[in-house]
Amino acid sequence: MILYPTIELQNGRCVSLNRGRLDEPSVWHVDPVETARGFAAAGAQWMQVTDFDAIVGEETSSATVEDIIRGAGIPVQVAGGIRTREHAEEWLNKGAGRVVIGTMATRDPQTVKSLAKFYPDQIVLAVDVWQGQVMSEGWKSSSAFEPEAFIQEFDGVPFAGILVTDIDADVEDNDASLSxxxxxxxxxxxxIVASGIVRTTDDIARLKYVSNVGGALVSRSLFRKTIDLAEALEVAQPSADKVAEFI
Known part of the structure; x- marks a missing residue:
C-alpha cells in the first residue's frame, strides 16, 4: 500500500483545516519545500499537495506548488480546484506526476473520461462523500450522485486511482471508519486511495488488509506528530507470507 504524505496549502503556508473550514486553518510554521524533501528522505514514494486557494479560485499558492514539484525529489500528486481540462494539462506540463479531479467529474464526466484515456495513470478521480452523497465545489455542494453509482459511471476508465474521502470522519474528527x-x-x-481516516499507524495497518485499497493519504497526523512517517511507511509495506517449513 502506498502512503501519500500530504501538504495542504493556503496562502503559501502549510495548514490543516478545523472541521473542514477554510476560514479557520491551523497554520504549521514549516517550509513547504523542505517538508516535502523530508517526506522523500523518510522513504515516501509519492506525496500529495492540496491547494486550498485554488479551490476558491485563487492562485496564491500556485508558485509554492510549483516549487514543491521541482524540489520534492519524489512524484507529486496535485489536488485542489482543477476544474477544466486545460488546468489539468497545465499542471501535468509543469511536472506534476498526477492530478486529482473531483468537481469536473460531476459536471462533465465525458471530458474527464477523455482526459484519463489521453493521460493514463496520471488522473485520479476524487470521490468526496458526506452523508451518502458525492460532494463537489470543495465539499460545499451536494451532487446528484451516490458514491457507488458515481464510481460505476467511470468503470473501465484508466484512472491512476480513486481518492475516497470520508468527509463525515474527516470533519467530525471521529475514529477512523473503514466501512x-x-x-x-x-x-x-x-x-482506492483512502483519505480522511488515517490518524494512527493502527489505521494504516487495518487499511492495508482491505481488498483493492492501494493507498492512503496522511497529513494532519504528520504535522501533529501523532504519526512518524518512516514508521508509517514501514507499517504500510505488505507483510511477508508465512512459508511452511518442510523437513
Whole structure:
C-alpha cells in the first residue's frame, strides 16, 4: 500500500483545516519545500499537495506548488480546484506526476473520461462523500450522485486511482471508519486511495488488509506528530507470507 504524505496549502503556508473550514486553518510554521524533501528522505514514494486557494479560485499558492514539484525529489500528486481540462494539462506540463479531479467529474464526466484515456495513470478521480452523497465545489455542494453509482459511471476508465474521502470522519474528527472505503473498494475495479481516516499507524495497518485499497493519504497526523512517517511507511509495506517449513 502506498502512503501519500500530504501538504495542504493556503496562502503559501502549510495548514490543516478545523472541521473542514477554510476560514479557520491551523497554520504549521514549516517550509513547504523542505517538508516535502523530508517526506522523500523518510522513504515516501509519492506525496500529495492540496491547494486550498485554488479551490476558491485563487492562485496564491500556485508558485509554492510549483516549487514543491521541482524540489520534492519524489512524484507529486496535485489536488485542489482543477476544474477544466486545460488546468489539468497545465499542471501535468509543469511536472506534476498526477492530478486529482473531483468537481469536473460531476459536471462533465465525458471530458474527464477523455482526459484519463489521453493521460493514463496520471488522473485520479476524487470521490468526496458526506452523508451518502458525492460532494463537489470543495465539499460545499451536494451532487446528484451516490458514491457507488458515481464510481460505476467511470468503470473501465484508466484512472491512476480513486481518492475516497470520508468527509463525515474527516470533519467530525471521529475514529477512523473503514466501512465506506471497504464498500467502495468492493464496487471498483480501480484501486482506492483512502483519505480522511488515517490518524494512527493502527489505521494504516487495518487499511492495508482491505481488498483493492492501494493507498492512503496522511497529513494532519504528520504535522501533529501523532504519526512518524518512516514508521508509517514501514507499517504500510505488505507483510511477508508465512512459508511452511518442510523437513
Amino acid at each position: 465506506l472505503v471497504t464498500t467502495l473498494a468492493a464496487a471498483s475495479r480501480t484501486p
